[in-house]
Amino acid sequence: MQCPKCHAPMHTYNRNGVQIEQCANCRGIFLDYGELESLTRLENQWGQQAPPPPAVPQAYPPAPGAPQAYPAAPAPAWGAPHGGHGGHHGHHQRHKSFGHMLFSS
Amino acid sequence: MTTTLLPALTSEARSVAHRSAVRPPGGACPCGGGAADAVLADRDDAQVVRHADVVAKAHAPGTGRRDLTVRLAVAARLPELLLPPLREAPTALHGRLITFWPHGVPVDRGDPDAAPWEAAATLLAGLHATDPAALPQPLPQMRGPAKAARALARLRAAGPHPAAPPVLRAWAALPDWARGEAPAPAGRRGLCHGDLHLGQLVRAEGRGWRLIDVDDLGTGDPAWDLARPAAWYACGLLSPEEWTRFLDAYRRAGGPALPAVGAAPWPVLDVPARALTAQTAALAVAKAVAAGRPLDEIEQALVDACGRMA
Numbered sequence: 296m297q298c299p300k301c302h303a304p305m306h307t308y309n310r311n312g313v314q315i316e317q318c319a320n321c322r323g324i325f326l327d328y329g330e331l332e333s334l335t336r337l338e339n340q341w342g343q344q345a346p347p348p349p350a351v352p353q354a355y356p357p358a359p360g361a362p363q364a365y366p367a368a369p370a371p372a373w374g375a376p377h378g379g380h381g382g383h384h385g386h387h388q389r390h391k392s393f394g395h396m397l398f399s400s
Numbered sequence: 401m402t403t404t405l406l407p408a409l410t411s412e413a414r415s416v417a418h419r420s421a422v423r424p425p426g427g428a429c430p431c432g433g434g435a436a437d438a439v440l441a442d443r444d445d446a447q448v449v450r451h452a453d454v455v456a457k458a459h460a461p462g463t464g465r466r467d468l469t470v471r472l473a474v475a476a477r478l479p480e481l482l483l484p485p486l487r488e489a490p491t492a493l494h495g496r497l498i499t500f501w502p503h504g505v506p507v508d509r510g511d512p513d514a515a516p517w518e519a520a521a522t523l524l525a526g527l528h529a530t531d532p533a534a535l536p537q538p539l540p541q542m543r544g545p546a547k548a549a550r551a552l553a554r555l556r557a558a559g560p561h562p563a564a565p566p567v568l569r570a571w572a573a574l575p576d577w578a579r580g581e582a583p584a585p586a587g588r589r590g591l592c593h594g595d596l597h598l599g600q601l602v603r604a605e606g607r608g609w610r611l612i613d614v615d616d617l618g619t620g621d622p623a624w625d626l627a628r629p630a631a632w633y634a635c636g637l638l639s640p641e642e643w644t645r646f647l648d649a650y651r652r653a654g655g656p657a658l659p660a661v662g663a664a665p666w667p668v669l670d671v672p673a674r675a676l677t678a679q680t681a682a683l684a685v686a687k688a689v690a691a692g693r694p695l696d697e698i699e700q701a702l703v704d705a706c707g708r709m710a
C-alpha cells in the first residue's frame with residue numbers, strides 16, 4: 296500500500312505479533328482496525344508483569360502472526376517462520392550455510 | 401583467458417614479493433622458490449593469486465581504471481579500516497587491471513562460533529562515519545544495487561525455473577534506487593563497502609581485522625552494508641544472538657546507519673535486506689539451473705522469503 300501522507304510505499308512489520316504498516320520514506324505508521332487495541336493490550340500485559348523479566352535473546356525471530364514476548368531481535372514479516380540455528384536447519388545446516396552462503400556475494 | 405592469465409598473475413605476485421623491502425637485496429624469498437604459490441579465487445569476475453606474503457588480484461573485465469584508482473586511494477587513506485594496497489595504482493595485464501595486496505588470514509569457514517561479528521560491525525561503523533568529502537575524489541557510487549541488478553539479470557538469462565517468479569516479483573516490488581536505477585535517497589549517503597560478507601574480512605600481519613575488496617566501495621546508503629547480515633538473519637541463516645551481537649557492536653561503535661538504541665532497525669534495513677535476499681536467491685537459482693541440480697534447503701529458504709515479500 297501507499298503512504299496516505301507522502302505516497303511512498305509502505306512495508307509490513309511484525310511488532311509483538313501485530314502486523315503494522317510503516318512508510319519507507321516518512322516512517323509514518325498505519326494501523327488496521329483493532330491493531331491499536333492489540334498493541335495497547337500487549338503493553339498493559341507487559342506493564343503488569345512485576346518485576347519484568349530481563350530481556351533475553353529469543354531462540355527464534357518472531358513468527359508472523361504469533362504473539363511474542365518482548366522481542367529482543369524483531370524480524371520482518373517476510374522472514375523465515377523458524378530461523379536461527381537450532382531451528383529447522385539444525386547443526387549440520389548451520390555449518391553448511393555458514394561456510395557457503397555467508398562467504399559469497 | 402584464465403589459462404594464460406593465472407600463470408602471468410602469479411608471476412607478477414612473485415615479482416612484487418621478491419622486490420619487497422622487508423628482505424635484504426638479493427636475500428632469499430621466504431617462499432623457497434615457488435612452493436608458496438596459491439590460487440585464492442578463480443571466478444568469472446576475479447582471479448586472485450598469492451605468492452608468499454603478496455596477493456595479486458585481476459579485477460573483473462571492464463573495470464574502470466579511474467574508479468578503481470580512487471577506490472585504491474581510499475583504502476590507502478583508511479588503513480585502520482581497509483587493507484591498504486601495496487601499490488596505489490592498478491597495472492594492466494592481459495587486458496585486465498591488476499592490484500597488489502599484503503596477504504591476510506581469512507575468516508575460518510569451518511568455525512561459525514569464531515566469526516568476527518563485532519569486528520565486522522565496528523569496521524563498517526568506522527567506514528560509514530567517514531566524511532566522504534575528505535576522501536580522494538571523484539568517489540564513485542557504491543555498487544551494491546548494481547550488483548543485485550546483475551544477479552537478477554543472470555537469473556533471467558538462466559532460463560525458466562519454478563523458483564524464478566517469486567524472486568522476480570520480490571525484485572519488482574523494490575524502489576528504483578534499490579534496483580540500481582536511481583541514486584540512494586538524499587540524506588542517506590555515506591561511504592559504503594558495497595559487498596559485505598564474511599569473505600571480505602582478513603587479519604593482516606601486525607594488524608587486526610580489516611575489510612578487503614574495494615571493487616564495490618563508494619557512496620550510497622550505508623544500511624546496504626548491514627543488510628546482508630540482516631537478510632541472513634531474516635532467512636534463518638544467522639541466529640538472533642549473532643544478529644544482536646552485530647547490531648549492538650555497530651551501535652556501540654557509533655555507526656550512523658541505524659536509528660538510536662531502542663528504535664527498531666527494520667524500517668532502515670528492510671528495503672536493502674529485501675534486495676540482498678532477492679540477489680542471493682537469484683544467484684542460487686541461476687547456479688542451480690546451470691548445474692542441473694535442485695535447490696538445497698538454504699537456497700529454498702531464500703526463495704520462500706522472496707515469496708512472502710510480494
